[in-house]
Structure formats: C-alpha cells, structure tokens
Amino acid sequence: MGNVGFRIQGEFDRPPRRLVVAFKGIPVSNIVDNMNRTSCIGRKIRPYNSAPLIGCAFTVKTRPGDNLLLHKAIDLASPGDVIVVDGQGDITNALIGELMITWAQKRGIAGFIINGANRDVGVIKQMTIPVYAVGVTPAGPYKDGPGEISIPISCDGVTVHPGDILVGDDDGIVVINPNDAPEILEKTRKTVAKEAEIMVAIKKGTWDRTWVDAALLEKGCEFIDTTKR
Template sequence: MSNVGLRIYTQINRPSKDLIKSFAGLPVANIADNMNRMFCIDARIRPMNQAPLLGPAFTIRSRPGDNLLLHKALDLAQPGDILVVDAQGDMSNSIMGELMVLWAKKRGLGGFVIDGAIRDIETLKKIDMPIYAAGITPAGPYKDGPGEINAPISCGGVVIQPGDILIGDEDGLVVIKPEDAPELLQKTKAKNLAEQQTMKDIENMNWDRTWVDKALQERGCEYIG
C-alpha cells in the first residue's frame, strides 16, 4: 500500500562529483544569466553565513513547523549532499538549529536550503557549513510528520528534483538540471572571460556604451530638451 505524504525514496541519481566540482567558484549571477535568468530560488531565502554552497539536492517535504523527516534525512544523506527542505515558507516554527547542523557537519553533508525558519543563528552564522533559509525564529519544531524524502519539491518557487545541482553564494541560489550542466558550464566560463575583458575596458576608460543609445532608439525613446 502506498502511504502518500509519508514516504521515503532511498535511491537517487547524483551527478558525478567531477561535474559538480567544475562549478566551484563560478558566480551564481553568471550561471543564472546563462539560464535566461530562470531557475533562481526566491530572494527571500538568504545565506545565513558566508560559506559557498555546491552539491546535489537531497530533498525533503515537511509539514510546516515539523522536522521529523528532516531528522531522518540527516541520517540518510550522503557526504556532500545538500538538504533542501520544502517547509512551505512557514515562519511560525524553526525546523533546524545548531545541534542538527553540527551532526550534519560531522557526517560530511554539504549544506542546507530551508524554505522555512531556523534558529540558533548566532552559532550558525559562524559555522563552516552553507545554510540558506527564509527566516529566523526561536520557536522550536514539532516531530510528528508527515512528510516525504527524495520526492520532487518546490523550494523558493523552483521545482527541485533529487540530484539537481544547487549552487549558492552571497547573491543567492540557482538550480541546475544535471543534463544541462556540461553546456551551461562552458557558457558560464565564457561569460566570465568576457566580464574580465569588460573590467579591463572599464579600467582603461574604453567600455563600449553604444548599445545603450541603440536600444533606446529601437524603442523610440523621445529626448526632451
């Protein structure tokens, strides 16, 4: 019998570690630009510290204010996995705090993305593990369920499948489908090189700005003296 809403999928397909690592250090903004400005997680989910995030998604859907399935995910996830929690953006109860993060760090997990609230922020903002969340509250969680692990979820307005590649820096988060990753990697590297040239042009007062007037002309801009 299928118990919809209280299920754990134990097997997921993760991209190769080499493919994931190849995105290390690339700006999230440049990656997003090469995805037509799509697949960025909502800006309300912000970094809680300065640790950069990179890894495959290990997804959790929880009832608002409940972290029973997140606790189970802490024990099931593999080193490097990013625990991505769809807590429906609820701010009434935190679903994670210092002890859970310390356990995740000991197990070598890659970080957290929480569409909901967390607590113990004074410690979490100093810890060397990437944590993104929608808010902070001292109110603790319940541990009753239901929820699901490694089902498709919605987090910050983006549908995320287990094994999707998540990349985060201080600008925010972007989600990459593994099948799109190789081509996207090459496009992002090319954009980085182009931006480096633009920075040199700016330094030399040689930045080509003619496109601005061209764009205004194409749109019929009226100049009033």
C-alpha cells in the same frame, strides 16, 4: 498499501562529482544569465552566513514546524549533498539549529536550504557550512511527521528534484538540471571571461558604451534636446 505523504524513497541518480564541482567559484548571477534568468530560488530564502553553497539536492518535504523527516534525511544523505527542505515557508517553528547542522557537517553534508525557519543564527553566522532559510525563530520544532524524502519539492516557487545541482552565494541560489549542466557550464565560463575583460576596460576607462544609445534608438526611444527650452 502505500502511505502517501509519509514515505522515504530509495536512492536516486547523482551527477558526476567533477561536473558539480566545476561550478565552484562561479557567480550565481553569471549562471542564471545563461539560463534565461530562470530557476532562481525565490528571494524569500536568504543566506545566514557567507559560506558558498555547491552540491546535489537531497530533498525533504515536511509538515510546517515538524523536522522528524529532516532528522532522517541528515542520516541518509551522502557527503556532498545539499539538503533542501520544503517546509511550506512557515516560520512559526524552526526546523533546524546548531546541533543538527553540526552533526550534518560532521557527516559531510554540503549545506541546507530551508523553506522555513532556522534558529541559533548567532552560531550559524560563524559556521563554514552554508545555511539558507526564510526566517528565524527561537521556537523549536515538533517531531511527529508526516513528510517525504527524495521526491520533487517546491522551494519558494522553484521545483527541485533529487540530484539537481545547486549553486548558491550571497545573491541567492540557482537550480541546475544535470542534463543541461555541461552546456550551461561552457556558456557561463565564456560569460565570466567576457566580464573579466570588461572589468579591465572599466579600470582603464576604455569601456565602449556606444551600445547603450544604439539599443535605445533600435527600440524607438525619443531623444529630446532639453537645452533649447
């Protein structure tokens, strides 16, 4: 019989590595703009260092305050995976700290997204592996289970599937379905190029701003001449 809620699923499909790394260095905001402002992991989950995040999702669902399945996930995940943990947003007990993160980095893990708490943040701030979490507490975790590995999870309002492409920076994290990734990548590259042109115009003082009044007029904004009062 199955043991629902306490299971480790087998391997899952990962997108080609070249597709994942093609998003390297692209601002998350530009990617999100080309996804109709969707699939952003919620604002509660923030970075604890400045290391950029990119990789494939390796998902974990755990009981709040318990990291037994997270320990197993670190041993199972492949180099280039980002371990994403649904700890239900609870910050009573830290799910991860310096020792686990250091071991994960040794194994080639590309980062952590913790829908819960972390600790040892003074060290994490100096590390080169990205760590995102809801909060921090010195209180350590339990190691009793239950939990599940490699299943769809919810991370602060966004569903994350095993193998999804994850890109994160100081603004936050975006979740990309690998099937949509080539089209999103093409559109985002055009956005990056367009913004580079705008930045040049800004520095020259030639940025065309006529579109602002045009948009206001189109939407029916009333302009009142206050100088005649």
